[in-house]
Amino acid sequence: MVDALIERAEHGIFGYSDTREEYFNAVAGWMERHHHWKIREEWLIKTPGVVFALAMAVKAFTEPGDSVLIQQPVYYPFSEVIRDNDRVIVSSDLILGEDNRYHIDLEDFEKQIVDHDVKLFLLCNPHNPSGRVFTKEELTGMGDLCVKYGVKVVSDEIHNDFVFQGEHTVFASVKKEYEDLCVVCTSPSKTFNLASMLISNIFILGEKMRKKFQHEVDAAGISQLSALGIVAAQTAYEKGDEWYHAMLSYVRENIAYVKAYIADHMPGVNVIDGEGTYLLWLDFRKTGIDPDELDRRIIYDAKLWLDSGKIFGKTGAGFQRINVAAPRKTVEECLERIRRIL
Numbered sequence: 001m002v003d004a005l006i007e008r009a010e011h012g013i014f015g016y017s018d019t020r021e022e023y024f025n026a027v028a029g030w031m032e033r034h035h036h037w038k039i040r041e042e043w044l045i046k047t048p049g050v051v052f053a054l055a056m057a058v059k060a061f062t063e064p065g066d067s068v069l070i071q072q073p074v075y076y077p078f079s080e081v082i083r084d085n086d087r088v089i090v091s092s093d094l095i096l097g098e099d100n101r102y103h104i105d106l107e108d109f110e111k112q113i114v115d116h117d118v119k120l121f122l123l124c125n126p127h128n129p130s131g132r133v134f135t136k137e138e139l140t141g142m143g144d145l146c147v148k149y150g151v152k153v154v155s156d157e158i159h160n161d162f163v164f165q166g167e168h169t170v171f172a173s174v175k176k177e178y179e180d181l182c183v184v185c186t187s188p189s190k191t192f193n194l195a196s197m198l199i200s201n202i203f204i205l206g207e208k209m210r211k212k213f214q215h216e217v218d219a220a221g222i223s224q225l226s227a228l229g230i231v232a233a234q235t236a237y238e239k240g241d242e243w244y245h246a247m248l249s250y251v252r253e254n255i256a257y258v259k260a261y262i263a264d265h266m267p268g269v270n271v272i273d274g275e276g277t278y279l280l281w282l283d284f285r286k287t288g289i290d291p292d293e294l295d296r297r298i299i300y301d302a303k304l305w306l307d308s309g310k311i312f313g314k315t316g317a318g319f320q321r322i323n324v325a326a327p328r329k330t331v332e333e334c335l336e337r338i339r340r341i342l
Helices: 002-011 021-035 050-061 077-083 106-116 136-149 176-181 207-219 227-239 241-265 291-301 328-341
Strands: 044-047 067-070 088-091 118-124 152-156 182-186 200-204 279-283 319-323
Touching: 002 227, 021 227, 044 050, 044 207, 050 077, 050 118, 050 152, 050 182, 050 200, 050 207, 067 077, 067 106, 077 088, 077 118, 088 106, 106 118, 106 136, 118 136, 136 152, 136 176, 152 176, 176 182, 176 207, 182 207, 200 207, 241 279, 241 328, 291 328
Parallel strands: 067 088, 067 118, 118 152, 152 182
Antiparallel strands: 044 200, 182 200, 279 319
């Protein structure tokens, strides 16, 4: 990757750039090898990022005042792109079960759609921060309700390469009926740590939806992408398999280490069980520490920047999100600092 970027930089020309056929082939190869999904080139729209794509979808498929459904606790930009575009946030909250995993309440999911006349559903799968990788059956339950009520779906699958139990299912691949109502968002940014390269691959199978989405992208003034971003993404998907598998194994071991450390050294703290992502959702509620005081201790005493659960919605109070895709030494230091401030 670094060698490819250096070679491109030495080319010395940094004008407007676009992708060639080789780029699509690299993306298509990765999606087929790792997610068993064959894509077509006409489905692909490239954007500077998945959050940008979420905002464009909100603008393309809803009007100001419309309701958009999410599943809290969920990645906080979901709420931001809804609120900041003058739409209404509606949440069908995930339920934390006795099995220490989050679950979908399909009855409530349908109720929220009907009661609020929901137009668009922002799905996060693998789910951030709960770590859930929704099964095909769970996706079908939600997808069938969206078909029934004419709700369009934007499926943020940016963590699709981080699955440690079960397997990731592309939402658009579940049923033929879903193809014309959904947007699938992917990017190499999480898998290969390329966020600053500003490149994401958005797949829209339905021509009508694709045209609406492309119109909003054009209206936002986005045309060409970063030349280095194109090189980075193509190189990652063409040559990154060996590195990817090694990285995935390392993150898996970090997750196991964090769970064991917390169980042994942090009474009252619980790691929520999930099947994917490199983000762990830590439940501090049984420590008896007020959520605001917990935030203060972590930031000012431990001098750590985790993510306060409150920003993921009201159901996140008392939780913290931690990123464990880091060198083990860094993870160890982080956990020791948390232990001390408890």
